[in-house]
Amino acid sequence: MRKAWLRWTTLGAAALIAAGCATYPDEATTRQRAEKMVSEDFSAPMPALLKRLVQDKSQQICSKIDDAKLTQAEAAEVAKLAHASIKYPQSGKLVGDWKVGNKLAHDGAGDRIQGGKLEKRKENGGLCQNCHALAPGEINVGNVGPSLTGYGLQRGNSEATAKYTYEKIYNAWAYFPCSNMPRLGATGHLTPEQITHMVAYLIDPQSPVNKK
Template sequence: MRKAWLKWTILGAPALIAAGCATYPDQPTTRQIAEKMVSEGFSAPMPALLKRLVQDKSQQICSRIGDAKLTQEEATEVVKLARESIKYPASGKLVGDWKRGDQLAHDGAGDRIQFGRLEKRKENGGLCQNCHALAPGEINVGNVGPSLTGYGLQRGNSEAIAKLTYERIYNAWAYSPCSNMPRLGATGHLTPEQVTHMVAYLIDPASPINQR
């Protein structure tokens, strides 16, 4: 019994491999099929929600198959598109109110789909806590991104640091193309003004993030 099974497996293997080679589609086709399955399987009732399935140019570049690396040209293109997306607040002031930033950093609500509908909220939260360590001693934090504890203590609060921090939060891909940090300003999840509050939360010496 066992031997027969083995014999057929050995004899059958080349045939199976040959058949497999002949019938499996190539990577781009597999990707097309997978994307079609996802979009057809996602049946949100509101057309506005279905728009989320449409990838912008940078997302298309960033959606690699397997572990394929970004080429230099692709990375340059993603950074260029990200830089073009950055808008600054009308006031020109990049550092807002750290207390508002503190609230927003710990607020994960907004833009969620609940019961097939888009959550209605006066303002979206910043989600930072989901991925980053924030003030010292906070336990309920994520580790997808680097710790932001002591961010301002390490970097200071110069104009240059404020601008860099604003741009990283508005569109992280301007500095780390295709990273897992959401493009919070560029996607419209946070307003430019909210981003200034996040900047203050990170660099203001009075902010809880910068206490020892």
Template sequence: MFKKNAVAAGMVAFASLSLAAGFAVADGSKDADVDITAMSAEELAEYLIFETDSFRDQEMQEGGGWRDRMTQDDIQKACSMEGSPDGETAGRVVALARASYERPEGGVQLGDWRKGAVLADSGFGYRQGHNTDDHGQREPGGNCYNCHVFDSRVSVQGTVGPSLENYGATRGTSEAILNYVHEIISNPHQYFPCTEMPRFNSDRHQLLTDEQISHIMAYLLDPESPVNNQ
């Protein structure tokens, strides 16, 4: 999850420039009582996005529509700031994340690291537009390679997040480690408030199932996984 909704952040910048320059903004509404010049940049951005029919609503793969995707929940609202959160905000975000977390019935288990390798490499899932991702044709992936290095022998991997090479080799597979890794993948705000890492299985959305998470965890932790044999 990005710290700011990308659409909203862009609209706030546009609204700030428009108000500062005194530009007239065509809002597309028929409500003559709306005075956009009395709004702050944030209020104007929210108004332009949600109240002026500026987007075509579509059904999303996770349920709901575009409006639901663009509406921030409590964690996103708390994390919409520049820089790192202060102590009070960080504590509130951690509390919200932990309150919503649910451990799998029967405890956390490791799945198949081979399936986890495929899921970690796949960015398929929740894209909308010209080529909308169809879950009836293919299951969503985690796109983990976009931010992390798992295996230095793979040529294209990201560096936004920490390297995960030999992750299981140095940490093992104790119950405590299994629980921790599951919590991080499900909702990383439990440990890293306002992180840019997505919440893959939370009260907001279930982007990955617990079974899929178990496979990615196996890719990270299984002694036989190439991640742990470098």
């Protein structure tokens, strides 16, 4: 008797849940509605920000909204697009001035909204400190990315290291498809020259990053 009661209650609950689920919109509609809400929020006073809502091919691949894992073919496609996006400085020199890099690495400026308007600025900051530990002893640093303290001590400053570091900063997805590191050069946030200064900051033996 008691078992029958339990069975009917369970069945009833299952039916209610199923009915509830049936009223949810499908994935495509949910996505469309969410994108519309975001674009309405970023509208009129800041049209410059609207272009960010248009996803490029690799961002589309990386933005799958279910938990489906990236397939090998998709990861390879993202890495290929990332490599193809990389532009090098006109000077051909990948290692700039670590002192300029030091300033940039700790500068978080770039498309900030203040009082409803885009902040005026001469150049964007590197944002590195938001996510990475840099010189030893700095405490106000992020930990979204791995620590870069002692980067040059561990990897040296060969041409190959400079090239990897330049490409990694220009488009992180060339080496780690869909990672949480922004594609700083490919999205136009940093210029190739700025990136050469960041490379120097990470690999120059004189840089504070490589002091003990």
